[in-house]
Amino acid sequence: MQKTWSFWERQYYPQHWDFIVVGGGFCGVSLAYHFQKQNPRARVLILERDILAEGASSKNAGFACYGTVGEYQSDLKLMGAEAALNLIEQRIKGLEFLKLLVGEAQMSWQQLGGRELYFPDQKEEWEVAQAHLGDLNKTFNKLIQGSLFQLDKENIVQGLLGSIYSPLEAQLDPVKALVQLRKLALESGVRILNSVEVKGLYSHSGDWRLESNQGIWQAAQVVFATNSFGVPAYDLDLIPARNQVLVTQPFVHGLKPGNYHAREGYIYFRTIGNRLLIGGARHLALEAETTSQMGLTSTIQDYLRQFLTKDLAMGDQWKIESQWSGIIATGSSKEPLMQALEPGLWYCGRFGGMGVALSTQFAADALKSLEGN
Numbered sequence: 001m002q003k004t005w006s007f008w009e010r011q012y013y014p015q016h017w018d019f020i021v022v023g024g025g026f027c028g029v030s031l032a033y034h035f036q037k038q039n040p041r042a043r044v045l046i047l048e049r050d051i052l053a054e055g056a057s058s059k060n061a062g063f064a065c066y067g068t069v070g071e072y073q074s075d076l077k078l079m080g081a082e083a084a085l086n087l088i089e090q091r092i093k094g095l096e097f098l099k100l101l102v103g104e105a106q107m108s109w110q111q112l113g114g115r116e117l118y119f120p121d122q123k124e125e126w127e128v129a130q131a132h133l134g135d136l137n138k139t140f141n142k143l144i145q146g147s148l149f150q151l152d153k154e155n156i157v158q159g160l161l162g163s164i165y166s167p168l169e170a171q172l173d174p175v176k177a178l179v180q181l182r183k184l185a186l187e188s189g190v191r192i193l194n195s196v197e198v199k200g201l202y203s204h205s206g207d208w209r210l211e212s213n214q215g216i217w218q219a220a221q222v223v224f225a226t227n228s229f230g231v232p233a234y235d236l237d238l239i240p241a242r243n244q245v246l247v248t249q250p251f252v253h254g255l256k257p258g259n260y261h262a263r264e265g266y267i268y269f270r271t272i273g274n275r276l277l278i279g280g281a282r283h284l285a286l287e288a289e290t291t292s293q294m295g296l297t298s299t300i301q302d303y304l305r306q307f308l309t310k311d312l313a314m315g316d317q318w319k320i321e322s323q324w325s326g327i328i329a330t331g332s333s334k335e336p337l338m339q340a341l342e343p344g345l346w347y348c349g350r351f352g353g354m355g356v357a358l359s360t361q362f363a364a365d366a367l368k369s370l371e372g373n
């Protein structure tokens, strides 16, 4: 069946735009919204291939977090102190930006704090973590009142070496956040088309033409905010990483409300009222999880179940309510990426597992690199 457009449809969704963003996750919607605010007369369009989004923004765990002491230790080895501290600062500022943009109530923001747990086989990491606390807190005194990381007295699970409490950490409902962002964008004048997948592109008389399953779209400036799915025919510094999650049915879990991290952040879990969400464990199957294909595997899902049952001593008193996967973008650096590919064509993204904190502010700031193009 050949697609035809009505006169009315074409009035509202013409082929020709000033600015097109491909990808309707946090990053893409924030880019379009901020571009429209700065250029009220511009015609701005978002093209998203799924019904809402299909990568990470609607699939994530809803941690409004900025890193743990364990992650800092591993970043320190990877990139040195200045860059590792910078990452934490960027995330703290990014969360403030998100709160102002979306509004706390609109995304069910709850500042319940986060805890990083150290298990009996992590003696060395636990010693080093405690040794870092003072310096880390001193560094962030300039940004926040009180200590960013505190030794925790709570006996979360029997046998733990200890845990570190982050009072600023919060949790939110990512779909509510995305829906509110879309609302802001629509109100500012942005148009959004879902179920449009961009499959190819070429330049034509100073514009970019995007070939999609819904015909050709054209704009002078195009940004792909497509997570690790990248840009057709361009080889970017992007490595996909699948993340799997499960949520239990309600039960008496006995955990303090809030977020939890373990194993250098590879395992994360949180309360959702009397349910628990747990995800991660990608380090157990790095090769298989380096993929942009959605899917659930028994290696990861069995481990997540076992972590709840054994490591957190929840026994078998709980049942699974839902399981899903999502994809994050990593690369050779942990920094987000705004890359000019050609005149009028960019990629923006690569937020790893920290897109809640990073993506909206990074997108807003990234627009500056469009100036003059």
Ligand SMILES: Cc1cc2nc3c(=O)[nH]c(=O)nc-3n(C[C@H](O)[C@H](O)[C@H](O)COP(=O)(O)OP(=O)(O)OC[C@H]3O[C@@H](n4cnc5c(N)ncnc54)[C@H](O)[C@@H]3O)c2cc1C
Pocket (backbone or CB within 6 Å): 022, 023, 024, 025, 026, 027, 028, 047, 048, 049, 050, 052, 053, 054, 055, 056, 057, 058, 059, 060, 061, 062, 063, 064, 065, 196, 197, 198, 199, 225, 226, 227, 229, 230, 242, 243, 244, 245, 279, 325, 326, 327, 328, 329, 348, 349, 350, 351, 352, 353, 354, 355, 356, 357, 358, 359
């Ligand atoms: C399971 C999981 C848990 C996570 N937990 C957290 C957390 O607790 N806290 C946190 O800070 N971060 C978390 N993250 C990471 C965070 O969700 C991401 O960093 C962030 O959502 C990335 O936003 P984005 O807009 O760059 O990408 P996305 O949200 O993936 O948006 C990209 C969009 O582009 C679309 N697209 C791709 N190619 C095309 C194309 N050719 N044509 C049209 N559309 C296209 C996709 O459908 C997708 O909707 C998690 C991620 C996952 C997967």
